[in-house]
Amino acid sequence: MTQQTLASAAGDDPAQGLRAVRSLRELADRLEALQVERARALGWSWQQIADHLGVTKQAVNKKHGRR
């Protein structure tokens, strides 16, 4: 199966590539949410979190603030 996976990734099939990108984005989103949640629990300010994510405070607050 691994052989097959590697072959399809290298075979530049857009479907496979896009599927991989989608999964990667989903994984990044989930990890970001978990990390932000934990940082807040540890007392980090939105500004500190924003600095480390390389985005504005407004962006991080909009995405992860009170929903």
Next chain:
Amino acid sequence: MFERFSKDARAVVVEAQTVARQVGTSSIDTRHLLVAVAEAPGPALDALRAAGLDPAAVAVDARSDLTSGGLDAEALASLGIDLDSVRRQADATFGTGALERGGRKHRKGHIPFTPDAKKALELALREAIRLADTGIDGGHLLLGILRADCPAGRVLEAALHDAGTDVPALRTAVEEQRTAA
């Protein structure tokens, strides 16, 4: 539109919300509807069984399709990412099941339907009209899901394929259930 729903069809819509809370998704798509249809007694469940499917297994498939929610271990492996190892690390730092939860808090209040779920409900209504039925029951909902090009349709197609049958056969089973009732 909901005023034309039968008791079991209403129960399906309500149950779909419960499923969304259980799996921690922020919206309700056709897979939630499919889980609800396959888990609640009613014409749809009878039709699934009549078509040679195990409704409980269909519900499990749809649920696992929901919880995997885009985290495709195989696709990530093609990029050199070992999802199991990421999951172990996330469990250690954020608590067991953290990655599945994905930082999403328990949702309160209304959970919105995705466009494909709305489409399936609309198609259920159209199916009822086509069959000259006065109300919409679980069977019509199942027909709506089968008509919509949606994630739940793909789950069902795979299950039907594994059972050696197909979508038209299930559709026939649903229509026969309603004449039998």
